[in-house]
Amino acid sequence: MKKINSAEIARQAGVSRSTVSRVVNSYSNVPSDTRDRVMKVINENEYYPLLCGQLLAGKRTGTIGFFWISDSPIANDIQSSSFFVHVTEAATEMGYLVLACILKNLSDKDNIEHVKKIYMQERIDGGIFIGIDNHEPLIDELVSKNKIAGVFDYHRPECAEPNRISVNFETSTGIKAIDYAVSMGHTKIAILDGNPERYSCLTRHEGFLAGLEKHNIPIRKEWIANADITEEHGYKAALDFLSNAQELPTCICCQNDSVAFGAYKALREKGISIPGQISIIGIDGHFRGQLMNPPLTTFEFNFKKFFRSLVTRTISAIEGKDGYDTTEFIDSVLVERGSVLDLRK
Amino acid sequence: MKKINSAEIARQAGVSRSTVSRVVNSYSNVPSDTRDRVMKVINENEYYPLLCGQLLAGKRTGTIGFFWISDSPIANDIQSSSFFVHVTEAATEMGYLVLACILKNLSDKDNIEHVKKIYMQERIDGGIFIGIDNHEPLIDELVSKNKIAGVFDYHRPECAEPNRISVNFETSTGIKAIDYAVSMGHTKIAILDGNPERYSCLTRHEGFLAGLEKHNIPIRKEWIANADITEEHGYKAALDFLSNAQELPTCICCQNDSVAFGAYKALREKGISIPGQISIIGIDGHFRGQLMNPPLTTFEFNFKKFFRSLVTRTISAIEGKDGYDTTEFIDSVLVERGSVLDLRK
DNA sequence: CTGAAAGCGCTTACAG
DNA sequence: CTGAAAGCGCTTACAG
Numbered sequence: 001m002k003k004i005n006s007a008e009i010a011r012q013a014g015v016s017r018s019t020v021s022r023v024v025n026s027y028s029n030v031p032s033d034t035r036d037r038v039m040k041v042i043n044e045n046e047y048y049p050l051l052c053g054q055l056l057a058g059k060r061t062g063t064i065g066f067f068w069i070s071d072s073p074i075a076n077d078i079q080s081s082s083f084f085v086h087v088t089e090a091a092t093e094m095g096y097l098v099l100a101c102i103l104k105n106l107s108d109k110d111n112i113e114h115v116k117k118i119y120m121q122e123r124i125d126g127g128i129f130i131g132i133d134n135h136e137p138l139i140d141e142l143v144s145k146n147k148i149a150g151v152f153d154y155h156r157p158e159c160a161e162p163n164r165i166s167v168n169f170e171t172s173t174g175i176k177a178i179d180y181a182v183s184m185g186h187t188k189i190a191i192l193d194g195n196p197e198r199y200s201c202l203t204r205h206e207g208f209l210a211g212l213e214k215h216n217i218p219i220r221k222e223w224i225a226n227a228d229i230t231e232e233h234g235y236k237a238a239l240d241f242l243s244n245a246q247e248l249p250t251c252i253c254c255q256n257d258s259v260a261f262g263a264y265k266a267l268r269e270k271g272i273s274i275p276g277q278i279s280i281i282g283i284d285g286h287f288r289g290q291l292m293n294p295p296l297t298t299f300e301f302n303f304k305k306f307f308r309s310l311v312t313r314t315i316s317a318i319e320g321k322d323g324y325d326t327t328e329f330i331d332s333v334l335v336e337r338g339s340v341l342d343l344r345k
Numbered sequence: 346m347k348k349i350n351s352a353e354i355a356r357q358a359g360v361s362r363s364t365v366s367r368v369v370n371s372y373s374n375v376p377s378d379t380r381d382r383v384m385k386v387i388n389e390n391e392y393y394p395l396l397c398g399q400l401l402a403g404k405r406t407g408t409i410g411f412f413w414i415s416d417s418p419i420a421n422d423i424q425s426s427s428f429f430v431h432v433t434e435a436a437t438e439m440g441y442l443v444l445a446c447i448l449k450n451l452s453d454k455d456n457i458e459h460v461k462k463i464y465m466q467e468r469i470d471g472g473i474f475i476g477i478d479n480h481e482p483l484i485d486e487l488v489s490k491n492k493i494a495g496v497f498d499y500h501r502p503e504c505a506e507p508n509r510i511s512v513n514f515e516t517s518t519g520i521k522a523i524d525y526a527v528s529m530g531h532t533k534i535a536i537l538d539g540n541p542e543r544y545s546c547l548t549r550h551e552g553f554l555a556g557l558e559k560h561n562i563p564i565r566k567e568w569i570a571n572a573d574i575t576e577e578h579g580y581k582a583a584l585d586f587l588s589n590a591q592e593l594p595t596c597i598c599c600q601n602d603s604v605a606f607g608a609y610k611a612l613r614e615k616g617i618s619i620p621g622q623i624s625i626i627g628i629d630g631h632f633r634g635q636l637m638n639p640p641l642t643t644f645e646f647n648f649k650k651f652f653r654s655l656v657t658r659t660i661s662a663i664e665g666k667d668g669y670d671t672t673e674f675i676d677s678v679l680v681e682r683g684s685v686l687d688l689r690k
Numbered sequence: 691c692t693g694a695a696a697g698c699g700c701t702t703a704c705a706g
Numbered sequence: 707c708t709g710a711a712a713g714c715g716c717t718t719a720c721a722g
Contacts, residue, residue, distance in 0.1 A: 050698090
């Protein structure tokens with residue numbers, strides 16, 4: 001079974017390679033009898049044009065990179081894992097393949113090099129990033145090299161290149177969380193903040209503070225802790241904070257649901273009941289929230305929407321379309337479950 | 346910023362393209378001063394050889410395909426999602442990239458075509474499959490075309506091609522599950538069987554029956570139900586079976602943990618206590634098992650090991666090594682949690 | 691140790 | 707409507 005190329009198809013069909021190429025690429029200027037004859041030979045031989053030849057002649061790869069930066073094991077988190085599926089499904093629907101890449105961090109030079117190499121070798125037409133700091137230099141570099149980068153949770157309004165694309169969480173969730181806590185009668189509100197390098201964490205942090213101010217609730221430093229973005233950090237931060245606080249809050253607003261799960265664990269260990277003694281509010285709408293005891297009240301985001309938006313616009317950039325937005329903000333929906341006590345009753 | 350190719354590097358470094366190629370590919374027959382001079386120019390220009398040129402000249406892609414066939418939404422299952430991570434991490438460690446592809450099924454001609462095309466365009470050096478029937482013709486076809494396929498849960502001892510690679514669950518889990526149930530004093534044992542097209546389901550089914558026979562427990566047809574491999578099916582099968590059985594068993598051996606989760610749900614709805622009235626035994630070691638109430642007793646597999654084994658041997662085939670096993674069987678470990686009542690006490 | 695040349699497979703602008 | 711030719715970027719066997 002020798003390898004077959006377009007010359008062999010041309011020979012068998014009695015046409016030139018140009019015509020074979022025209023048929024393969026569905027050009028209109030081929031009479032249907034010629035087309036049929038060529039297609040017959042193609043099918044008989046199960047001929048598929050080699051991608052490398054097409055690329056060399058200037059075609060695109062039809063592939064997007066999916067770069068996932070996370071130093072915690074993604075494998076153990078349903079929510080994160082689902083992101084991969086969302087990206088792949090969205091790309092597949094648009095006729096693109098996904099080259100997946102998991103990296104522990106971008107502080108390692110080798111990892112940066114790995115990503116650059118994938119772009120520069122032209123393995124992909126563009127890439128999607130998740131887990132990136134808002135000022136990651138790698139993105140700047142790729143953008144300046146005219147590479148296309150679609151980044152999850154990333155906002156750089158001072159930059160307006162059409163190849164710097166992003167999707168973001170609404171910026172109002174922090175304030176919405178405080179509004180809700182207050183509406184349930186809470187004024188003793190603690191905050192488990194996130195990693196300020198992440199755009200979402202920053203806006204949530206600012207929202208929390210703005211919310212407190214709006215309702216004339218004095219900010220108590222000892223009730224604000226940094227919990228990064230993982231359950232583990234949330235647990236430690238909550239434990240630390242519960243052990244040292246002189247007075248306990250009645251409600252904890254968490255930077256995200258994973259952090260909230262950590263807080264659950266810490267509260268349980270301390271023998272503090274949820275929501276009897278302390279209420280908890282999450283952000284994200286993590287699958288696990290509904291399995292918790294009590295089920296977590298949270299501001300839910302539709303992550304499928306995030307990735308669809310990001311993939312769609314990244315592909316628009318790849319295909320040279322215009323008129324797409326370089327960023328988009330996605331709204332949350334409050335999902336009231338069992339973790340917040342109504343103090344007004 | 347014009348595109349730079351090996352000719353330009355050669356020009357700047359005052360050597361031929363052959364020498365540039367030798368430096369890029371770390372050939373030994375280049376004196377170190379020449380090498381340094383060329384490397385300097387390469388670095389200054391941030392030159393990366395285009396993959397398509399290398400491929401055309403005969404290099405490999407350094408990419409493996411990951412084909413995931415599942416008609417249920419993978420996104421919602423932690424265990425399945427983790428598979429993606431295991432494959433990607435194993436491949437990355439071996440210097441390979443992963444081209445990911447999710448397909449709802451292989452009964453659709455378009456999906457078959459999609460997979461074949463990816464192979465035939467030479468986008469990948471080989472592929473990993475999960476969710477495949479044991480006699481899927483696509484695998485036979487790829488193998489006959491000298492393509493390399495590494496399949497999860499697939500055993501065809503009658504075939505011995507070096508490019509048909511697989512990793513499997515030990516075949517003894519079914520019998521081990523019955524042994525364990527009997528050792529806990531159970532003799533009224535029901536079985537939630539799986540999809541017999543899957544090799545693992547088949548061997549578990551046979552193991553269950555062999556186990557009953559071994560312990561001289563008569564097989565009661567009304568206590569054997571087909572539950573496919575999902576929670577949903579497990580739920581329906583258990584509900585159906587509980588509604589119609591004239592006598593209830595004291596223990597249910599499930600084909601896998603997902604099916605067991607379905608059984609939990611059915612039992613809860615029927616007001617039957619676990620393990621008070623009915624014990625449940627799972628197989629897999631699904632993350633969720635430990636979060637269940639009561640935590641699920643199961644035969645746990647190390648899935649990381651599965652994918653590492655599969656990826657490693659698939660890459661051995663790609664690289665033309667020999668001496669690798671075309672299949673490997675992975676053992677389970679009994680994890681006793683709270684879902685099995687000890688009737689001997 | 692090194693270069694000229696052949697070869698890999700495709701597409702497309704051009705000419706007819 | 708169709709073909710001959712140029713061009714895309716690399717590697718490697720060969721000759722020296």
